[in-house]
Amino acid sequence: VSHNQVTEYLRPRALEEALALLHNAGKSARLVGGGADVALSLGNEVSTLIDLCNLGLSTIEDTGDQIQIGATATLNQVLESADIKAMYGGVLSKMLQKVASPLLRNIGTIGGTLVSAHPWSDVIPLLEVLGAQVTLYDGQYQTYDISKLYESRAIFTGSIVTQVAIPKADGRDFAAFHKFSRTGYDVALLNVACYLHMGNDGCRKSRIAIGGTPHLASRVAKVEEALNKERLTPETIEQVALVARDTTKTANDRRATGEYRKQLVYAGVKQCLSEILDKSEDNK
C-alpha cells in the first residue's frame, strides 16, 4: 500500500451516512472494519477509506431465540461474550481461539471476516453449519442465509454488512469444529464443522461443512444424507468419515496436497462427530 495513496479517512456516525459516502465515492472508496485485510491489499484505485467503527454496530445481544452479533464486533469480543460461550458448549469461542493471534483478533471484525471470505476461513464453515443469517444494508435491510451469501460475491458490492444472527441451540443441538494447521497461528490446511440435531431415534438433521480444501467451505451432502435417521455410534462415525473422505473435492496448493487433505477430511469428520457423540451421551 503506497503511503500517499489514501487521501481521505472517514468515520461516519450513522449507517445512512456511511452508505451515502460509499455510493458517492464509488470504486475509489473501501469500507474498513478492523482493517486487517484492507491494510494488506488495497487496490490502486482506492483513495478513500470509510471506517465503520462509529456506527454503533459492535453489540452482541441475546434476543431469546438468536444471538445477534453486530458487524463491527471484533473477533475477541465475540470470543469473550458470555452469550457466545453459553451456546453449543462454547464451540464458537473455541474456534475463534484458533483464529490468527490475540492481537489480530483484537482488530479483525466479524463483518470484515465475512466479506473477506478467505477460502481457509475458520469462521465461515462453523457459522454455516450453525445456520447463521447475515444482514446487509444497501438502503434497505436484506437478510440472507449464510449458505446463500457466497453464491455470488457481487452481493457485497455497494452494501454494508450490519449483523450476523445465530439461532440458539436447544438441548438436542450439538456442534463441533476442528482445524488442522501447521502451527497455532497458521491458517488452516483444512477445517471441519459439524452440527447435529439428535432425536430419540437418531440424528434428525445434520450440517457438515469443510473449508480450506483449499476452496471456501462447502457442505458435504452425502455425509448429511448418510447421517439421516442414524444412531450416532463409533461404527456410523467411521462409515460417514469414509464417505466424507471419498466425496469431498480436495486439491493441491502450496500448503498441502489434495491427497493429504482427503486424510484430513476423514480425521476431521471423525473427530467432530466423536466429540458430538461424547457431548450427547453426557446430556442423557
Ligand SMILES: Cc1cc2nc3c(=O)[nH]c(=O)nc-3n(C[C@H](O)[C@H](O)[C@H](O)COP(=O)(O)OP(=O)(O)OC[C@H]3O[C@@H](n4cnc5c(N)ncnc54)[C@H](O)[C@@H]3O)c2cc1C
Ligand atoms: C496474519 C493473519 C492471519 C489470519 N489467520 C486466520 C485464521 O487462522 N483463521 C481465520 O479464519 N482467519 C484468519 N485471518 C483472517 C482474519 O480473521 C481477517 O483478516 C480479519 O478478521 C478481517 O477483519 P477486518 O475487520 O480486519 O476486515 P477489514 O480489513 O476491515 O475488511 C475486509 C474486507 O471487508 C470489507 N468490509 C469490512 N467490514 C465490512 C462491513 N461491515 N460491510 C461490508 N464490507 C466490509 C472491507 O472493505 C474489505 O474488503 C487471518 C488474517 C491475517 C492478516
